[in-house]
Amino acid sequence: MARKASLSGFPELLPQERVVENHVLDVLRHTFELHGFSSVETRSVETIDQLLQKGEIDKEVYAVSRLQEDPDTKKAEKLALHFDLTVPFARYVVENAGYLNFPFMRYQIQKSWRGERPQEGRAREFTQADIDVVGEESLPFRYDVELALIVVDALTRLPIPEFKLRVNNRKLSEGFYRGIGLSDTAGVLRSIDKLDKIGPDAVGQLLKDELGATDEQVRAALNLASITAEDTSFAEKVRAFGVEDELLDQGLAELTEVIEEASKRAPGKVIADLSIARGLDYYTGTVYETVLVGHEQLGSICSGGRYESLASTGKKTYPGVGLSIGVTRLVSRILSQDLARPTRKVPSAVLVALTNDEAWSAAQDVAEHLRSRGIACEVSANAAKFGKQIKYADRRGIPFVWFLGTDDAGNTTHEVKDIRSGEQVAVDPSTWNPPEKDLHPRVVAGED
Template sequence: MARKASLSGFPEWLPAERLVELHVLDTLRRTFELHGFSNLETRAVETVGQLLRKGEIDKEVYGLSRLQDAAASAQDPSALALHFDLTVPFARYVVENAGHLAFPFRRYQIQKVWRGERPQDGRFREFTQADIDVVGDGRLPFRYDVELALVIAEALEALPIGPFTVRVNNRKLAEGFYLGLGLEDTAGVLRSIDKLEKIGAAKVKELLASELGATSEQADAALALAAIRTEDASFVERVRALGVEHPLLDEGLAELAEVLQAASRRAPGRVVADLSIARGLDYYTGTVYETVLTGHEQLGSICSGGRYESLASKGSRTFPGVGLSIGVSRLVSRLLADGSVAASREVPTAVLVALANDDSWSDAQDVAAALRSRGIPVEVAASAEKFGKQIKYADRRGIPYVWFTGAGGSHEVKDIRSGDQVPADPATWMPPAADLNPRVEAVDAG
């Protein structure tokens, strides 16, 4: 189980736990690059004006000021703050570097972000996100919305996280439906529907009536839409059966159907149409995604995002995009808390080169260099203690092999797990592939 952080909301993993996190990051990186996404990193600091320009989220932002200065006012748009996600900084990056990028531009980004919210299960004040986005210049074909759902399903499938569901909706579908009902404040309805899992249908109906003036019939229809969930494009008929018409609804239905038709073929059972998904941020304009772990739905979404048309713009030039963000720290914390995965050892080291005496340290370094030249992680003992103590040190560190050099220059390597000790040549010996590097694997609960 993950060790509790001494400062709430700021996790620090133990070495074996960090290996699990690195495995997740490496797997995601490898999958993203297989699909042609380029890596980049943006600065940790943005102006408050930049961070808040697409939604009121000031309670989540950490302001930045030097200790000897008075704290910068959050009302000052030129004040500095730590970024709370990677999408807004990426939009700024695209605008500033548009002349150097080839569009559509595909990027992945793995960085820390900071949010000043109350820490709880799976929610941190400092955490790692892994994002992928595709951005166009002026227009972006809808097929990228389809592709991102498939990429993220493939990336998560490669992790030892168990079953998951990518839930997809379309803001055009929802907004067109509300407009067809006569509810003009579509953003307000979306914000209310977004609270459905937290407060339940009855409370949402009260909100729709008290805050948006919805009639009982309008609220019931909005909730009926949110109750639709299918693994294929059959949601279209169910929405049509509700008897609401609007051109924007037609557009949203067609787009979401395209996503589900592709997903049902290439990621069956992993991607579903869930018309309760709204996403709270205002900059989403079309497809929206949320991903939950089966059996851990209370953890919330581990991967979310959507289509945005005007988050990035420069004058009349716009850069529409679609992206998804994986909450890596949330995901890793769940894996560690339930013990569903573990590293095969706590350190990268595969071999400890033992010292027969203190004068043999230089020769031991030669052995280590020969092994490292073939990619074998090696440590050299710091002092020539009794071999038993050096073996105990390796065992305590989780190092599987100890290397011994005899007085005549002979070499032997001992597998301290089995006790087997055999002659070995530093120029040719290799451990079994399974022992070369730590492995992160699912743990059999039985």
């Protein structure tokens, strides 16, 4: 990932880097499916009006002018590439509601495009892995708890450093702000969301300048945001402020339920952090952000929350809760920090060598036997010296080289050489298998 991209913000991976990325994707798919989630895919292009339904965004969207000229496109519809998967998914739910069973549990792994200033972890073309549960008119709160646990399960299986899934509840925050006399709760949340970027002093000044907050209100809002806990003790700290509000009570109860269950099943992984605000207006309850411990400057690698009416037909609403994992951001850090590496950069476990060019057809017979049992292999293209063929396998990371020969009676013989140990043994192409660990490329912990 240290290589300079020829087109800034649009990363390309070498084969060995792609092995690591595929490992991350496979782990996420496997984990999500273990929890009963189905895979969907939405189109890459949306109308700009659709993309902006959740409010104006602070990132550039990439318009698609060529499609705009297509005669099948309505001239009034301006089109752009989607910048996340949440808004397209909301449209997908509304348009396909009659074909879906609710609660609808889906995961979605796709590329998105966004006008970013390219840097590590932030690209203009990037892959996201989203997981959401959507209900029809209502959705039990327990899915807010379950989503946190599923994401912890998925991230724990990846070759990444220790992480913290930080959780808050916007009802708690909004109720508190109302209780201290700040009526523009969305404005306060947007300011609090900047704490990590500009610090408490600057946020306090924003609250005064833009929302007319008093020194006492600023102090109370910042004190609330300073509360963190790995258990439900955060609730006592909030109550100690003496602020009364019905929405605050609801938020406290919901966040307590998340942390209480998470502290049992994922101790130390999920923490209450009342500074988490998530600036997007469509979040209505639980909000999540995830950071890698020691790599906080990378930003959140997984975030999301509860939304009550992002998906709506006007007559019917589809509330949901979901999280999005920044796959490209995660993979960039895994590669740049050598946190994981592949055992080889190609799928092939075996190179079938050629004794002479006339043996090519017989070598293909061997390859056919191996592939029929799921063993990836290659056949040499020409009959170079065995030393050159072995060096070719070594450069590609192929662990085994297969040799065909002839015995005194004219029968074909088969031997396999493990080029790492030098061991060479006679084998039968219809029954031989490599050790399980060599069957496919694996991703292992990187070097210290």
